[in-house]
Amino acid sequence: MRILFLSHYFPPEVNAPASRTFEHCREWVRNGHQVTVLTCAPNHPRGLVYPGYRNRLWQRERRDGIDIIRVVTYITPNEGFVRRSLGYLSFMMACVCAAPFLPRADVLVTTSPQFFNGLAGYPVKLMKRIPWVLEIRDLWPESVLALGAVRNRLLIRLLSALAQLPKERMPQIWSLSDASLVLLRKLPLFETVIPSKIFESMAMGRPIILGVGGEARAIVEESQSGLVIDPESSTNLCTAVLKLAHNPSLGRALGANGQRHVAAHFDRRVLARRFEGVLSALHAHAAHERPQSAPVSAESKSASLV
Numbered sequence: 001m002r003i004l005f006l007s008h009y010f011p012p013e014v015n016a017p018a019s020r021t022f023e024h025c026r027e028w029v030r031n032g033h034q035v036t037v038l039t040c041a042p043n044h045p046r047g048l049v050y051p052g053y054r055n056r057l058w059q060r061e062r063r064d065g066i067d068i069i070r071v072v073t074y075i076t077p078n079e080g081f082v083r084r085s086l087g088y089l090s091f092m093m094a095c096v097c098a099a100p101f102l103p104r105a106d107v108l109v110t111t112s113p114q115f116f117n118g119l120a121g122y123p124v125k126l127m128k129r130i131p132w133v134l135e136i137r138d139l140w141p142e143s144v145l146a147l148g149a150v151r152n153r154l155l156i157r158l159l160s161a162l163a164q165l166p167k168e169r170m171p172q173i174w175s176l177s178d179a180s181l182v183l184l185r186k187l188p189l190f191e192t193v194i195p196s197k198i199f200e201s202m203a204m205g206r207p208i209i210l211g212v213g214g215e216a217r218a219i220v221e222e223s224q225s226g227l228v229i230d231p232e233s234s235t236n237l238c239t240a241v242l243k244l245a246h247n248p249s250l251g252r253a254l255g256a257n258g259q260r261h262v263a264a265h266f267d268r269r270v271l272a273r274r275f276e277g278v279l280s281a282l283h284a285h286a287a288h289e290r291p292q293s294a295p296v297s298a299e300s301k302s303a304s305l306v
Helices: 016-030 081-101 115-119 121-128 142-147 153-162 167-175 197-203 214-223 234-246 248-265 268-289
Strands: 002-006 034-040 058-063 066-071 107-111 132-135 180-183 208-211 226-228 301-303
Touching: 002 016, 002 121, 016 034, 016 066, 016 268, 034 081, 066 081, 081 115, 081 121, 107 115, 107 121, 107 268, 115 121, 121 132, 132 268, 167 197, 180 197, 197 208, 197 214, 197 248, 208 214, 208 234, 214 226, 214 248, 226 234, 226 248, 234 248
Parallel strands: 002 034, 002 107, 034 066, 107 132, 132 301, 180 208, 208 226
Antiparallel strands: 058 066
16 A cells, blocks of 8 residues: 655654654554655754755655655744744645655545644645545644743743753653653643653653543553642642652552553554554545546545544
């Protein structure tokens, strides 16, 4: 199967969308599929193109068997709602312009965040006349508005510098911690999200103190991998921290539970195979429905995978 994936972020960027997309695509290549990723020059989060790359009209590379095509976009630091929105919109437009020149594909995948990246799938689907899978990972711009804007430039520079924390060093950093804090504001929106850091914490065998409702809470409770507190409750937070501090064996037990649970249910290879099954079924359905005389576009499908 020939898979075309549109993703605003991709390695060497190291944020969650880039890592998740790369790991899925790499697994699909290992399973014998041809995968092409359309993305832009790596620049997240500082808005500076990484060494060895340029913000060019078209550039191509291969990584672990994945055919990567990078197109020109408006590049801006990861700050400021309007400028970031313009950057996202420019990628959607670049995807549409590049579509006629992309390799043939059997199925198209787009992902959120962010909104315009997901939306790019619709015009590209029509132009390529192939089935489209929209992967919903985050709600945008609702999540941005709910979080509020950070305007302190010194703080922004500090956080940006910290984010330059290379991915290969993360296991070492996790190993230095005794527990993981996953805290979000007490808003209905955040009951619909699953912070990706809970899976990293579980994989490293670290207990979680979770101040989030919804599905994230259900995962931690089901796996018995941490202590669940009410969001925005300083009293609950202090109690949970002290409980783990005074009972190291409890922290070790919760960490071990999480490690077993994530290996059984959220291993990237397992998730990639599940996602691959969705794509294969969609491709088979489209092939069955397509007339012999000429191809036609299939109905859009959506998939929400962890």
